[in-house]
Amino acid sequence: MMPDIGGRRKRGSEWRLSNAHETGQLVLVRCGLCSVKRWYQPGDLREIFGDIEAELVGHKMSCERCGKNDCIHAETQNPSARERQGIRVRRLVEIRMVRRVIWKDEH
DSSP: OOOOOTTSOOTTSOOBHHHHHHTTOEEEEEETTTOOEEEEOHHHHHHHHOSOBGGGGGGGOOOTTTOOOTTEEEEEEOOOHHHHHTOOEEOOOOOOOOOOOOOOOOO
């Protein structure tokens, strides 16, 4: 039997971005190499990555500061009202599709 971890997990299910959004949580993403941390709305991340397990978000991101993607860690948190006043949450403005030309040499 899996213990209840502060209301985050339900037995037999994953804690997805939609669950975090419904409960008013934020997603904290940290880089283990350069120690940068950023806060995101789970609904914004769901728009980009789909309704995945919240802790898997880190595997799909790269650090904007150092460019690495192998040490990114994501977790959901429920900061108090006092803590939220000091948090700057990054919000999704738009998603752009970029067209790139890819060449292949033929022999």
